Amino acid sequence: xxxxxxxxxxxxxxxxxxxxxxxxxxxxxxxxxxxxxxxxxxxxxxxxxxxxxxxxxxxxxxxxxxxxxxxxxxxxxxxxxxxxxxxxxxxxxxxxxxxxxxxxxxxxxxxxxxxxxxxxxxxxxxxxxxxxxxxxxxxxxxxxxxxxxxxxxxxxxxxxxxxxxxxxxxxxxxxxxxxxxxxxxxxxxxxxxxxxxxxxxxxxxxxxxxxxxxxxxxxxxxxxxxxxxxxxxxxxxxxxxxxxxxxxxxxxxxxxxxxxxxxxxxxxxxxxxxxxxxxxxxxxxxx
Amino acid sequence: xxxxxxxxxxxxxxxxxxxxxxxxxxxxxxxxxxxxxxxxxxxxxxxxxxxxxxxxxxxxxxxxxxxxxxxxxxxxxxxxxxxxxxxxxxxxxxxxxxxxxxxxxxxxxxxxxxxxxxxxxxxxxxxxxxxxxxxxxxxxxxxxxxxxxxxxxxxxxxxxxxxxxxxxxxxxxxxxxxxxxxxxxxxxxxxxxxxxxxxxxxxxxxxxxxxxxxxxxxxxxxxxxxxxxxxxxxxxxxxxxxxxxxxxxxxxxxxxxxxxxxxxxxxxxxxxxxxxxxxxxxxxxxxxxxxxxxxxxxxxxxxxxxxxxxxxxxxxxxxxxxxxxxx
Numbered sequence: 144x145x146x147x148x149x150x151x152x153x154x155x156x157x158x159x160x161x162x163x164x165x166x167x168x169x170x171x172x173x174x175x176x177x178x179x180x181x182x183x184x185x186x187x188x189x190x191x192x193x194x195x196x197x198x199x200x201x202x203x204x205x206x207x208x209x210x211x212x213x214x215x216x217x218x219x220x221x222x223x224x225x226x227x228x229x230x231x232x233x234x235x236x237x238x239x240x241x242x243x244x245x246x247x248x249x250x251x252x253x254x255x256x257x258x259x260x261x262x263x264x265x266x267x268x269x270x271x272x273x274x275x276x277x278x279x280x281x282x283x284x285x286x287x288x289x290x291x292x293x294x295x296x297x298x299x300x301x302x303x304x305x306x307x308x309x310x311x312x313x314x315x316x317x318x319x320x321x322x323x324x325x326x327x328x329x330x331x332x333x334x335x336x337x338x339x340x341x342x343x344x345x346x347x348x349x350x351x352x353x354x355x356x357x358x359x360x361x362x363x364x365x366x367x368x369x370x371x372x373x374x375x376x377x378x379x380x381x382x383x384x385x386x387x388x389x390x391x392x393x394x395x396x397x398x399x400x401x402x403x404x405x406x407x408x409x410x411x412x413x414x415x416x417x418x419x420x421x422x423x424x425x426x427x428x429x430x
Numbered sequence: 431x432x433x434x435x436x437x438x439x440x441x442x443x444x445x446x447x448x449x450x451x452x453x454x455x456x457x458x459x460x461x462x463x464x465x466x467x468x469x470x471x472x473x474x475x476x477x478x479x480x481x482x483x484x485x486x487x488x489x490x491x492x493x494x495x496x497x498x499x500x501x502x503x504x505x506x507x508x509x510x511x512x513x514x515x516x517x518x519x520x521x522x523x524x525x526x527x528x529x530x531x532x533x534x535x536x537x538x539x540x541x542x543x544x545x546x547x548x549x550x551x552x553x554x555x556x557x558x559x560x561x562x563x564x565x566x567x568x569x570x571x572x573x574x575x576x577x578x579x580x581x582x583x584x585x586x587x588x589x590x591x592x593x594x595x596x597x598x599x600x601x602x603x604x605x606x607x608x609x610x611x612x613x614x615x616x617x618x619x620x621x622x623x624x625x626x627x628x629x630x631x632x633x634x635x636x637x638x639x640x641x642x643x644x645x646x647x648x649x650x651x652x653x654x655x656x657x658x659x660x661x662x663x664x665x666x667x668x669x670x671x672x673x674x675x676x677x678x679x680x681x682x683x684x685x686x687x688x689x690x691x692x693x694x695x696x697x698x699x700x701x702x703x704x705x706x707x708x709x710x711x712x713x714x715x716x717x718x719x720x721x722x723x724x725x726x727x728x729x730x731x732x733x734x735x736x737x738x739x740x741x742x743x744x745x746x747x748x749x750x751x752x753x754x755x756x757x
Contacts, residue, residue, distance in 0.1 A: 153587030154549055156541075164539075256521065265539050424487075426488075
């Protein structure tokens with residue numbers, strides 16, 4: 144019978160589980176974000192570099208193509224931690240731009256339209272809401288970071304063979320967990336910015352500014368007080384240092400090490416999470 | 431055995447340094463019976479805080495509240511799976527059509543994708559938004575937004591629907607439509623309804639029970655169904671002249687009267703006493719009738735008495751003093 148003739152009946156069927164309900168927000172958000180033309184263009188552009196790197200991997204594994212071109216080129220074409228560090232640095236820039244584009248539209252509209260009571264009056268907690276918003280960004284940012292990174296690593300394993308994998312498996316783990324850490328930090332910055340600034344353009348600019356301003360502030364502290372430890376307060380430096388540690392690349396002795404940088408990143412993530420949770424309340428309480 | 435829909439036991443809610451709910455206790459509704467409960471009170475009485483505490487938005491500082499047998503704070507997920515909530519203020523998700531909005535709300539409540547889409551269409555036709563269901567909610571009029579809010583509260587077929595000022599900003603026709611829908615929800619679909627409103631006529635029209643809050647405590651709880659069955663009529667009579675014997679004269683015809691101010695009487699007429707008999711009593715007592723009006727409804731009388739604007743209802747026992755926070 145047609146819906147308009149049938150009239151309203153209470154739903155009495157089976158309900159979905161908690162995980163299924165939590166994935167509703169990401170599904171709707173992905174659909175909306177991926178329908179934006181700019182996001183599509185950015186996705187395509189962000190794949191140029193992985194394609195170039197794939198060509199590089201192919202060349203590095205086919206020595207017959209560049210025989211007789213010298214030892215310098217051989218060192219240049221080595222697939223090692225430094226190669227993946229360069230790859231990750233470039234892709235992380237695209238991921239940051241993507242977060243600045245996709246992130247601000249995630250929470251601000253819910254706050255402007257007073258939608259939080261609708262979410263929180265359903266079987267969804269504040270933690271579920273934040274987690275589902277993080278999953279949205281994890282999914283989108285993975286497309287430009289983890290997915291091409293792991294494909295590149297898989298390609299290298301496929302061409303170089305199992306022996307190479309046994310010796311370099313930690314590079315795959317470093318790509319996966321390094322990008323995961325990066326996505327976590329960037330997503331928290333984007334969501335917090337979206338929660339506190341309702342204008343999308345300003346919120347997007349704030350995501351980029353967060354990294355530039357802290358970089359500037361860290362350098363300023365280093366110069367004014369003639370110290371080195373303030374580099375750990377630079378999120379870009381901190382992330383690069385943690386990645387370097389994971390990829391087994393040398394870190395300058397006079398700068399903060401992996402542990403200091405990881406501690407700073409954890410602290411800043413905790414701070415952002417607390418700021419986010421503070422803002423996401425179903426009702427405004429005037430004390 | 432039938433259990434209460436809402437059970438509140440010494441519930442206290444503190445926001446900052448202020449204690450908004452000061453230890454309230456009550457049992458409201460009967461599970462599965464489709465009753466509507468009216469929540470009344472002057473501004474700042476704690477109505478919204480009570481609703482928010484029931485929804486788990488505020489942690490109780492003491493006591494507890496249970497909905498359908500589940501604790502609102504410790505078993506919030508079970509509670510929220512069984513209720514629908516229509517907030518007082520505009521609450522939407524930006525840039526969505528009504529169908530997409532309702533579908534999203536249905537899925538968040540646990541409906542599978544296909545069922546959520548079907549229910550979204552069904553409920554939009556039910557509330558009268560069928561023809562405009564593909565329009566973005568942001569373009570809706572105030573009345574349509576209220577209907578969309580009601581639709582999202584019932585899309586998943588909850589057992590209890592909490593409505594916070596559902597008729598706010600509605601024109602008379604839309605208001606009647608809204609009240610009719612609320613009546614249908616309880617009578618045809620067996621849903622329990624908690625209706626928070628400052629419009630006494632709305633509550634009178636649809637509710638079976640009423641709770642009146644004042645300054646964070648329950649000052650009155652009444653069974654409106656029983657009140658309606660008693661068929662009492664409330665009359666305001668203003669007279670000039672010596673009215674010292676009027677109370678006794680009214681008792682002779684079976685009515686109860688009380689003087690609130692010199693010459694101003696509030697009278698309760700039983701169903702079998704005609705209004706004309708008041709004229710005859712006034713003539714016999716040589717009183718000049720200045721005004722003779724029906725008071726609007728029984729609930730107004732109950733409300734005014736509960737919030738302290740009138741001392742008591744004629745015919746009631748004079749020694750009725752509510753125990754602090756308890757009925």
